[in-house]
Amino acid sequence: MDKLKRKVMNFMRGRYGADQLYNALIITGMVLYFLGATINFGVLVFMAQLLIFWALFRVYSKKTYKRAEENRKFLKWWQPQQKKLKLLFRRFKEMKVARFRKCPNCKTTLRLPVKRGKKTVKCPTCQQKFESRIIL
Ligand SMILES: [Zn+2]
Structure with missing residues (x-):
């Protein structure tokens, strides 16, 4: 051996x-x-x-x-x-609890809690506000 x-x-x-x-x-x-x-x-x-x-x-x-x-x-x-x-x-x-969206301004990926409907989100990186819509 x-x-x-x-x-x-x-x-x-x-x-x-x-x-x-x-x-x-x-x-x-x-x-x-x-x-x-x-x-x-x-x-x-x-x-x-x-x-x-x-x-x-x-x-x-x-x-x-x-x-x-x-x-x-x-x-x-x-x-x-x-x-x-x-x-x-x-x-x-995390599909049931969160959605991931890209900030249209700085392209940072944000983790958002699931809440149906339209919502205004403020990006923590660049402070830009944008609309996020969660359908499902
Ligand atoms: Zn941003």
């Missing part, structure tokens, strides 16, 4: 390993794979295999600088998306 461990460690020495881009590629690959297999769409399965292959290639790559650069670019793109996703989940979770 120890011998195998040493062998694996030797093999992994100097190799890049997993990072956030690796996780994203594997997760996207798995989702696409299951989706493609379920609806019997070969192109999706093929794309999924490419993504997973790319992820594995990056893990075992010895060009660590290049891989880190790829990950940095990925994070720069992903972080704003992640923020949007988090807000979307929050909106869904």
